[in-house]
Amino acid sequence: MARKRATAKATAKKKAPGLPIIEVDVDLGTLKATPEQQARLRAHLDSMLLTWVKHDLKEKTEWPLVIIDHHGHPVGGDESGNE
Amino acid sequence: MRICLVSAATVTDFGEDAGSERIRETAEYPPLGVLTLAAILREKSETPTILDLNRLFYEYLGAGSARAEDDFCAYAAARIPSGFDVIGLSTICSSYPLTIRLADRLKKAYPDTFIVLGGPQASVVDVPTLQAFPFVDLIVRGEADETLPAVLGTVLRSGVRSPALALVPGITFRSGGSVVRNPEGPVVTDLDTLPFPAFDLLPGMDALASFSLEMGRGCPFSCTFCSTNDFFRRRFRLKSPEAVLAQMRRAKREYHATSFDLVHDMFTVDRKRVAAFCQAMLDSGENFLWGCSARTDCIDDELIELMYRAGCRSVFFGVETGSPRLQRLIEKDLDLAGAAARIRRCTSIGIDTTVSLITGFPEETEEDMWQTTSFLMDAARHERVDPQLHIVAPLAGTPLHNRFRGKLVLDDVYSDMSYQGWRLDQSEHNLIASLPDIFCNFYGVPAPALDRARLKHLRTFVLRALERFHWVTAALHQSRGGIQAVFETWEASSPAQSMDGEKRERYYASTQFSSGFEGFVRSTYLRGDESDGALEALLRLGERMADSSAERSLAPARAKRPPRSIVPLLRPEVRIFDLEVDIGAVIESLRRGDGLPRPSMRRVTLATRTGRPHATHIVELTPLSASFLKLCDGRTLERLAKDLECDAELESIGRERVAAFTFEELCRQRFLTWRPNSRRSAAVAS
Numbered sequence: 035m036a037r038k039r040a041t042a043k044a045t046a047k048k049k050a051p052g053l054p055i056i057e058v059d060v061d062l063g064t065l066k067a068t069p070e071q072q073a074r075l076r077a078h079l080d081s082m083l084l085t086w087v088k089h090d091l092k093e094k095t096e097w098p099l100v101i102i103d104h105h106g107h108p109v110g111g112d113e114s115g116n117e
Numbered sequence: 118m119r120i121c122l123v124s125a126a127t128v129t130d131f132g133e134d135a136g137s138e139r140i141r142e143t144a145e146y147p148p149l150g151v152l153t154l155a156a157i158l159r160e161k162s163e164t165p166t167i168l169d170l171n172r173l174f175y176e177y178l179g180a181g182s183a184r185a186e187d188d189f190c191a192y193a194a195a196r197i198p199s200g201f202d203v204i205g206l207s208t209i210c211s212s213y214p215l216t217i218r219l220a221d222r223l224k225k226a227y228p229d230t231f232i233v234l235g236g237p238q239a240s241v242v243d244v245p246t247l248q249a250f251p252f253v254d255l256i257v258r259g260e261a262d263e264t265l266p267a268v269l270g271t272v273l274r275s276g277v278r279s280p281a282l283a284l285v286p287g288i289t290f291r292s293g294g295s296v297v298r299n300p301e302g303p304v305v306t307d308l309d310t311l312p313f314p315a316f317d318l319l320p321g322m323d324a325l326a327s328f329s330l331e332m333g334r335g336c337p338f339s340c341t342f343c344s345t346n347d348f349f350r351r352r353f354r355l356k357s358p359e360a361v362l363a364q365m366r367r368a369k370r371e372y373h374a375t376s377f378d379l380v381h382d383m384f385t386v387d388r389k390r391v392a393a394f395c396q397a398m399l400d401s402g403e404n405f406l407w408g409c410s411a412r413t414d415c416i417d418d419e420l421i422e423l424m425y426r427a428g429c430r431s432v433f434f435g436v437e438t439g440s441p442r443l444q445r446l447i448e449k450d451l452d453l454a455g456a457a458a459r460i461r462r463c464t465s466i467g468i469d470t471t472v473s474l475i476t477g478f479p480e481e482t483e484e485d486m487w488q489t490t491s492f493l494m495d496a497a498r499h500e501r502v503d504p505q506l507h508i509v510a511p512l513a514g515t516p517l518h519n520r521f522r523g524k525l526v527l528d529d530v531y532s533d534m535s536y537q538g539w540r541l542d543q544s545e546h547n548l549i550a551s552l553p554d555i556f557c558n559f560y561g562v563p564a565p566a567l568d569r570a571r572l573k574h575l576r577t578f579v580l581r582a583l584e585r586f587h588w589v590t591a592a593l594h595q596s597r598g599g600i601q602a603v604f605e606t607w608e609a610s611s612p613a614q615s616m617d618g619e620k621r622e623r624y625y626a627s628t629q630f631s632s633g634f635e636g637f638v639r640s641t642y643l644r645g646d647e648s649d650g651a652l653e654a655l656l657r658l659g660e661r662m663a664d665s666s667a668e669r670s671l672a673p674a675r676a677k678r679p680p681r682s683i684v685p686l687l688r689p690e691v692r693i694f695d696l697e698v699d700i701g702a703v704i705e706s707l708r709r710g711d712g713l714p715r716p717s718m719r720r721v722t723l724a725t726r727t728g729r730p731h732a733t734h735i736v737e738l739t740p741l742s743a744s745f746l747k748l749c750d751g752r753t754l755e756r757l758a759k760d761l762e763c764d765a766e767l768e769s770i771g772r773e774r775v776a777a778f779t780f781e782e783l784c785r786q787r788f789l790t791w792r793p794n795s796r797r798s799a800a801v802a803s
Contacts, residue, residue, distance in 0.1 A: 067774040075775060078741040078767070079782045084701050084723070086500055086732045087587060087662045 118273050120163055121201045122155055123219070124148035125236055126170035126212040129189060144171040146329045147322065149380060150236065151207050152314035153331070154265055160312060161266055167318040168197060170212075188542060190215055194222035201230050203269060205257075208236040210344075210512060210558040211535045214545035217250055224252035231277045233268065235261045237348045241514030242555045243289035247296045249552055255282070255290040257302075259348055260334070262311060264288060264302040304352050308333060309360040313367055328374035330364050332356060332381035332409065340437070341447045341520075342475065344512040345382045353386055358397035365405055376430075377407040385411040388420060395427035406430045408469075413456035421462050431469040434460060439492030440485035443478055457495065464499040472496045473505040476576070477532075479521065482566045487601045490579060494594040497583050498708055504583060506576045508569070510534040510558045518557055525553055525560035529618045530569040533576075535559050574613065574621065575604055581625040582634060586659040588707055589638060592652055595712040597642050606641060607634075635660070648713035654698035661692050661725065662733060682794035683754045685745075685780050690733065691788050692725045693746050701737055722747075726787040741767070745779045746788055753794050754780055 067075060128144040148169060155165045170193060177184060177192045186192040197204065204223055208216050216239075220232050235257035239246060243256040254277065257264050264287040271281045282290055287302015305311060308331070316322045333355035336345050361379070368374040385391050398405060408431030416424075416432075424432075436456050437449050444451055463470045476489050490506070497504040510532035511518040511525060527550060535558040549556040561569055579600065582590040594600045608614050611633065613621050624630055635656060643649045687693070699717040706714040722743035728734035738746065744762040752760070758776035761767075767775045783789045 067770060067778045071770045071774060072778060074766070075741075075770065075778045076782070078739055079779060079786075081724070081736040081738045081742050081786065082701065083728075084735045084737055085588065085704050086728055086734045088503075088584075088732050 118163060118203065118269060119201045120158065120165040120269065121168060121197060121204045122151045122165050123168045123193075123197070123204065123206045124151045124170055125207040125209040125238075126174060126215055127209065128171050129174050129212055129215055141175070144175075145321070145325060146327075146378065147314065147316055147319055147325075148207065149314055149329055149331050150261070152316060152318065153311055154205075154261055155315040155318055156312040157262055157266060158269070159315060161270075163269070165315075165318075166201070167315070168193070169319055172319070172321075190218045190222060190542075193219055194226065197223060199227055201227070203231045203233060203272065205233045205235060205265065208234055208238040210238045210510075213238045213242075213558075214542075214548045214556060217246075217253075217548065218544065220250065221252050231255070231272060233257060233265075235265065237344060238513065241344065241347055244296050244298060245552070245554045247289060247291055249555060251291075255288055258287050258289060259302055259350065260304050261287075262305050301350075304334070304350055304354075306352075306354070308354050308356045313364055316368075316372065323372040323374075325372070325374065327376045327378050327408070328368050328372065329378045329380055330361065330368065332361060332379040332384055334381070336383040337386060338383065338412070338449075339516075340449050341516040342437075342478075342509055342512065344515050347514040349382070353383070355381070355384075355387070355390055355394075358394040361394065362397055362401055362403075366401075366403065369403070369405075375403075375405055377405060379407050379409045382410060383412060383415070384409040385415040385420070388415070388417075391420060392423060395423045395429075398427035404428065408432065410435075412451070413459040414451055416459055418459075418462050421459070421466060421468065425466050425468055429468055431471070432463055433471045433473065435473045436492065436496075437473070437475050438478070438481075438485065439474065439489035440481070443481060443485050443489075446480050447478060453492065457492070460496050460502060461499070464501040467501075469501045469503065470496075471503045471505060473507065475507045475509050477509040477561070477564050477567060477569065477572050479517075479562050479564050481564055486567060486572070486575075487599075490575065490600050490604075491594075493579065494591065494600050495710065497587075498591045498595075498710060500587070504580070506580060507534050508532040508572060508576060509562060511560060511562050512558050513555075517562060521562045522554070522557070524563055525557060526563060526569075527553070527560050528569065530561055530573050531559055532561070570618070573618065574608070577622060577625045578604055578607065578613075581630060585631050586634060586638075586656070587662075588655045588704060589652070589659050591707045592655055592703075592713050593638070593642060595707060595710060596648060596652075607637060610637065647715045650698055650718070651703040651713045651716040654696050654700050654703060654716065657694070657696060658700060658723070658735065661694055661723070662735060683780070683791050684751060684794050685749045685754055685757065685783075685789050685791050686751075687746065687749050688726070688788060688790050690725060690727060691746075693722065693738075693743070694724075695720060695722050724788060728787075741775075741779060742783060742786075742788075745776070745783060749789065 125148070128141075148171075151167060155167055158165045173193055173196060174189060177189050184192060186195055206216050206220060216234070220234065223230065224232055232252060232254045233256070234246065234253055239256045240258040243258055246256060247253055255268065257268065264285065267285045268282070268288060271279055271285055275281050282288065283292070283297065283299065285302075286300050289296060289298045291297070311331070314331075322328075333353070335349035335352040335354050336343075337351055337353045339346060339351070365374070365377060368377070398407075406428045409429065410433040413434055413436065434456070436451060436453075437447060438444055439453060441453060444453065460470055460472055472493065474489050474493050476486050478485075493504050493506055496502045508530065509517070511521055512534075549559045553560055579590075593603045597603060613624050613630075616624055638652070638656060642652060697718055697720055699719045700721060700723070703714060703716055706712065722738045724736055724738050724742075724746060726734050726736060740762070745757070748757045748760055754776055755773075758772045761772060761776055763772055763775060780789065780791070784791070
């Protein structure tokens, strides 16, 4: 059972940190394209998803690697793994 | 009666890694067992207090140097006030040393408080625990839903030394200087009778990305390494679809939950009942999303499709070993070709899978080990697969433990199933070393044909390489001699080879590994082959992926009134880069398992953007998107419209309209943010 702890159940579509809902609250007024033009433009902006990478690799390198011993004191070493 | 229930810590053994977003999300799953017990006690007019050690651990980490206590155990003990008649501590194997130390501190601080342990670990090491630790008064074995109220009722009526405790089934306790083990207690036969867990006793339940609910208990299978059977006694039970749906709806109503982790060690044993559950989900119209555990031989393509339609988006598959011989020996008996096919089907339909494998079994040979690693590599070519490779741990009460009791080895090669961190508190290490029957999961089983330290090195290498250079690692496996040859070559030249366990783990978590691995691949595997161009492109992709995920998203800028002039800005995590190779075709070939192709030369512009939770997407941009994003260097939207590359069709729409629409669309696609065109406003907006 212990191994399941590390399982990410990535079923969430909301409330995930780092994924704000994008809303463009800028009124571009007269620059607005017509619906027909918008449809044509969308075809020009339909980028293709190739792959993705989970953020874990970021966290391993970014997490401030201050190791605390059991007395609560930081012990030697930095992010690069150097002592 | 004043009762405090303390959940088992599941994150303390991750040490500093517990801070990672992914582990933190998992750690915030509510402790269902404890919360269900709390709800049961409330029905009996008690008002228990809950202490969630995971949440407390993050508070402890966050307190930093401001905290007064030396270690987490002292910190936790100091947060349990006096005055409780009973403190009940839930237990699991990985944090059992911490639980024992906590019980010791609590008894010293409050000698009159009755200390009760329960949960999976204490249930199977009950007698030696009571013999070794006089500060533990009683252990509830197995499911506590009926047993704990019976214990508390007896203690309330007749006191903690009541002879009537001898009549409560399912407990082990101390009486007259000896340890008494009563017969087994009852299991809950109708899980629908259990109340809604007392989620209201924990803070932050409405902010969870995924909400846990119990789906059922018990697994009818008998894998030799697994501890589930002992606790739930192999009595497979499921809640009815109506009961689960009612709890989901209540969680939605009270905590805004729409995504659920349905907890059961083996949900898919009974196909008809799974199908009935799915139908109930479909009929409900709720569109809930959910995840579960399954065996690959208890699921078929048709059922997978039904589960997906019913909202299933993640499945945990315990495949365990890639060796057919070991499949039989560990009594898992999966057909590996079938397992691979089910994993492929899930990923193709849109279900994330965790594929869990274990190595280091006593009879395991090097050939078995490489079969397991190859299975993992084959599964991991799909992004939707989360690969896990564990070193086997002899969990107490399992056939594996019973067979090797007295022959276990204690070395520095802790199984990740027991301990994930890089350091272990010295006092806990002393406990483990002196009491192997209680803390057996920290030991290793003898595997004469394997070098355990090398096994751990292999595990770390494979998982870290997949994490940092997913497609490069897949390509090496498929087109450069397989993962075995790659690891053996890496071993011979890597600085990690001469490092001890802890230092090696830190090396692999550092950027030194990234640069070392990249140099290793360039010097070893770019050798004039016609597929070199594809491998080189994957290396560049890997570098960019790591680079782009180093930033966090910002909240979008907003303006109540239209600013006169806008400066479109790339979001901080976005990177734009060109490759001269059709990288999409290269990745597709690797996904199919066809290896590195001879690459088609084609200029592509790629970009990163935030995507599904905890992931960065790599997308191939259209010419218009590429042109626009490359111009987002601080110039205004008006200026950008003038500089944009437009063909005749776009010119006919009008550059300004094209730029305005493209800007809005690329904001929606999470590439862009913006600021008003004035320094003063910019500071406010960002």
